[in-house]
Amino acid sequence: MKKAVPLKDVKSRPGALPSKCGSTLNMAANIKVVVRVRPLNEKERGANSRVVVDVVDDTMLVFDPKEELRPFFYQGVQQPTKNVLRRANKELKFVFDNVCGQTASNKDIFELTTKDVLASLMEGYNCSVFVYGATGAGKTFTMIGSKENPGITYLTMEHLFYTINSFEKERDFDIGVSYIEVYNENVYDLLKPSKTPLQLREDAKYGVMVAGLTLESINTARELLNMLENGNKNRTQHPTDANAESSRSHAVFQMRYKTSSQARVVKLSMIDLAGSERASATGCVGERFKEGANINRSLLDSKLTRLLKDSLGGNCKTVMIANISPSSISYEDTYNTLKYAARANKIQLSVKKNIVDAKADWRCRITEEEKLHITLESHLFGLRTRSKVLALRQRLQIRAFTHVAELAHRSSNETMELMVTEDIPRQERAAESYEKKARHLESKILLAHSNCEESWMQLQITLKQALSDCPDLQDFIDKVVLQRELRHTQASDNLRNKLLWIQNKEINMFTEYMSEMPNMLRKLYLTLKGYDKVPPALATEYVDLMKKAKSMKSISWDMENECNDPHFKLISSINSNEMFVSNGDAASKLNTTVDIVTDSDDLTDIENREVSPKKRKGTPIKLPNNETIVIDDSFENLDATRTLNSTKKVKREADVVDDVENAGSGMINPKDLNSTFVLAGKMEAMRRPKLENVKVELNFKSEPQAVKRGLTDRTNTIQRTINFNDKAKVVKPVVGKALPQRRPPVPRAPGFGSSLSRDGTPLARTVQAGRAMTEKVVGYKAVRTRERVATHPYSRPNAFNKR
Numbered sequence: 001m002k003k004a005v006p007l008k009d010v011k012s013r014p015g016a017l018p019s020k021c022g023s024t025l026n027m028a029a030n031i032k033v034v035v036r037v038r039p040l041n042e043k044e045r046g047a048n049s050r051v052v053v054d055v056v057d058d059t060m061l062v063f064d065p066k067e068e069l070r071p072f073f074y075q076g077v078q079q080p081t082k083n084v085l086r087r088a089n090k091e092l093k094f095v096f097d098n099v100c101g102q103t104a105s106n107k108d109i110f111e112l113t114t115k116d117v118l119a120s121l122m123e124g125y126n127c128s129v130f131v132y133g134a135t136g137a138g139k140t141f142t143m144i145g146s147k148e149n150p151g152i153t154y155l156t157m158e159h160l161f162y163t164i165n166s167f168e169k170e171r172d173f174d175i176g177v178s179y180i181e182v183y184n185e186n187v188y189d190l191l192k193p194s195k196t197p198l199q200l201r202e203d204a205k206y207g208v209m210v211a212g213l214t215l216e217s218i219n220t221a222r223e224l225l226n227m228l229e230n231g232n233k234n235r236t237q238h239p240t241d242a243n244a245e246s247s248r249s250h251a252v253f254q255m256r257y258k259t260s261s262q263a264r265v266v267k268l269s270m271i272d273l274a275g276s277e278r279a280s281a282t283g284c285v286g287e288r289f290k291e292g293a294n295i296n297r298s299l300l301d302s303k304l305t306r307l308l309k310d311s312l313g314g315n316c317k318t319v320m321i322a323n324i325s326p327s328s329i330s331y332e333d334t335y336n337t338l339k340y341a342a343r344a345n346k347i348q349l350s351v352k353k354n355i356v357d358a359k360a361d362w363r364c365r366i367t368e369e370e371k372l373h374i375t376l377e378s379h380l381f382g383l384r385t386r387s388k389v390l391a392l393r394q395r396l397q398i399r400a401f402t403h404v405a406e407l408a409h410r411s412s413n414e415t416m417e418l419m420v421t422e423d424i425p426r427q428e429r430a431a432e433s434y435e436k437k438a439r440h441l442e443s444k445i446l447l448a449h450s451n452c453e454e455s456w457m458q459l460q461i462t463l464k465q466a467l468s469d470c471p472d473l474q475d476f477i478d479k480v481v482l483q484r485e486l487r488h489t490q491a492s493d494n495l496r497n498k499l500l501w502i503q504n505k506e507i508n509m510f511t512e513y514m515s516e517m518p519n520m521l522r523k524l525y526l527t528l529k530g531y532d533k534v535p536p537a538l539a540t541e542y543v544d545l546m547k548k549a550k551s552m553k554s555i556s557w558d559m560e561n562e563c564n565d566p567h568f569k570l571i572s573s574i575n576s577n578e579m580f581v582s583n584g585d586a587a588s589k590l591n592t593t594v595d596i597v598t599d600s601d602d603l604t605d606i607e608n609r610e611v612s613p614k615k616r617k618g619t620p621i622k623l624p625n626n627e628t629i630v631i632d633d634s635f636e637n638l639d640a641t642r643t644l645n646s647t648k649k650v651k652r653e654a655d656v657v658d659d660v661e662n663a664g665s666g667m668i669n670p671k672d673l674n675s676t677f678v679l680a681g682k683m684e685a686m687r688r689p690k691l692e693n694v695k696v697e698l699n700f701k702s703e704p705q706a707v708k709r710g711l712t713d714r715t716n717t718i719q720r721t722i723n724f725n726d727k728a729k730v731v732k733p734v735v736g737k738a739l740p741q742r743r744p745p746v747p748r749a750p751g752f753g754s755s756l757s758r759d760g761t762p763l764a765r766t767v768q769a770g771r772a773m774t775e776k777v778v779g780y781k782a783v784r785t786r787e788r789v790a791t792h793p794y795s796r797p798n799a800f801n802k803r
């Protein structure tokens, strides 16, 4: 026995898991193959042909079964049965999903094929049923049938309408049908016959379309019956040896339906293929032969394949009905058909559900697009934050540098030179680096911004489409828009908080630094005072300053004050909502050489002030490297006159000192501190040897000049080294003017030098009372105490030191 075609397990395979959206379902499925064996026709019966198909059961048949040999007798003796002239039987077993014998009706075929398919169709799967076989095998009989014995197309549609009517109230079905034929590679509409063939088009949304095809809408299966009968009459038919009414074309009946809740159209295709027989089998020549060639060709590719692209491929549930004749006359065709059907049965398809809940589908699409937009948005926010933080840090750095430069200017020429040679170039390099980074970030921001805008535009288009398709989605769409606004507000707040945090840190550091200044100032003042080197203007100014420090307690931070505060100005100057940092501002600062022109005004306002010609007045000092700096030490710039004329000037100096000593520990406004110094000058002057406005060049070392101009009355000495030891020797202390630091009286413990006895009772002062205190009378401890006080760096020199 010859090896049979391998048997197949035809049990249904489990479907794949639903997709993420929950709206589409992919499942693996084989092409369902049903074999129908038609009864022998008149001709076959007349030809006394042999039956070559033996239907074993509803899934199995044997092709060319072994014949039961009749015993052969010769002269009453049974002879050996072997007939050498006879061809051996193939006896091939074929197993399919279903095998229908000669007695099966169209209704039976429908039950086994399209009835199941309809359930899938209603679930949203594209479905196709095609009949395959040689000419006269019964394809048209199965598919179309007649009015009296309708084929499976009619039966399917009848059942479809029955199903639809059962849930008509729930769903609104829109059904359209078309009936076309592919003949000699041309497509014709069978419902509206025309000699002009139709063209195939591919549409992204609807798949393969036939341009100009009539899509008839039907409401009952009865309408369809007439339609199919008329359509079939228009089909190209030519008699063949096997079939007097042979259809020489492929007929494709398609039913499409769409409900309001669906996003896509679902298609059912019923295809009556032209005979698959070999051209020679038809006994045709000429035109008919060409027909046959085209039929076979179109089974493999071209128009029919394209037309059924989405109805035979992966995304479709497919049923193949293989029609065969049982007669040995069609032996070859039947064998070929069975082989072809067996192969088709092995094809596994991945079927995708087409019914998608439109609402869920739109949600899915919107969510996907929104995700992309959020990614782009967060990238943009990140870049903006980096850019603004960078700009703020740069501005704070410039501000800090300005202060440092000013302090250097005030302290000594060496410091100033160091600043010019080292710090300023370093600062300029930092500025250049900042500018580079800022530019790089800016270009990145531009790109990210345009990407983000583009994705938002796309998302908006999708939102509009979704809304027009599904008005129910209004809430969902509103939520998407609101969430975007919320994201923007949050990003803006985060940015603002970050900037404020940085500035707050800066202000804290500045405040801490400033809080240390009053003590230092007080010590310096007292030292000068000890040497009687305090000019009246400085004393008054110092007193005013300390008074201000005292009144700091009553400061109220109203809005106006905040606005005038340069720190607040700095905070408000950075708008976190702006896409870019106003680099113009930063750039202008970067390109400006630190210009220190100070007077008795607020130092922190340096950046906003113009250099008035008046403030250019002063003493030009020639530096060792032949550069010149103008020190504004002119009298008119000192506030002393005004201060002296004020009511405060009438106070006695002793009172002033008194106040000073008590006010030392208070907080001081930085503005007030800065006003202590009266200095004008320009750091740039050191970098530019030839300044236009330099009028007089003086030798830097010409001390007497400064003295002549009354330097002792001014505070703006550029170079004053205070050597306590030397000065203590040459400067005569002014007795009574400077008081030593007051210390709270220390309760003395009873014992040596105490006015209390060991038991706590007061001692009677007798001999010592009223006498001058000498080493002898106060004892060793008193001498040590006096020495300690005298050697304290901030106390005035006393008689002991002098000695």
Ligand SMILES: Nc1ncnc2c1ncn2[C@@H]1O[C@H](COP(=O)(O)OP(=O)(O)OP(=O)(O)O)[C@@H](O)[C@H]1O
Pocket: 037, 038, 039, 041, 133, 134, 135, 136, 137, 138, 139, 140, 141, 142, 240, 243, 245, 246, 247, 248, 273, 274, 275, 323
């Ligand atoms: N199952 C059946 N029972 C009774 N008669 C049948 C059956 N199948 C086919 N016939 C008859 O056989 C003849 C040929 O059938 P049909 O036209 O359907 O063949 P076909 O495969 O479509 O051929 P072609 O490819 O040439 O169009 C018709 O007269 C039809 O009535």
